[in-house]
Amino acid sequence: MPIPVTIADDSALSRKTIKRALPEDWDITIHEAKNGVEALDAVHAGLAEVLFLDLQMPQKDGFEVLKELQxxxxxxxxxxxxADIQPAAQALVSSMGAFRFLQKPLKADQLRETLLDVGLL
Incomplete structure (x- = not known):
C-alpha cells in the first residue's frame, strides 16, 4: 500500500524539485500543499504520513505547523x-519533533539517506 506523502512549500519550483529528488522505487502517493493551513489539512485528511515541510510559508509557517502537530x-x-540553515532554527525544529532538517537546494542522495534512516526505504 502506498505511503501518503505531502510536500508543503509555497514555491511550485521547490515542490517540483522535491518530487524529482524522491526515489523512483519508493511506493508513495504525493500530495501538495502551498501553505501551512493546507499542510495541516493534509495531515488531518490522512494524506501526510510523511510531510516534507518548508519553514517560510504564508498563512501558517513551518514552525506553526510543527507546533500544532506537536x-x-x-x-x-x-x-x-x-534554506533557513541557522543553527537555532535547526535546533528548534528538532525540538518540535521534526525528524531531519535538509537544506535547500535539496540533494537526492541526502533525501535517500534520510529516508533510509527513518526506515521508509
Missing part, C-alpha cells in the same frame, strides 16, 4: 526542507 500528538514523520 500539540495534537500527530504521528506524522516531518522532514524540514528549508
Amino acid at each position: 500539540q495534537e500528538h500527530q504521528k506524522t514523520i516531518v522532514i524540514v526542507i528549508s
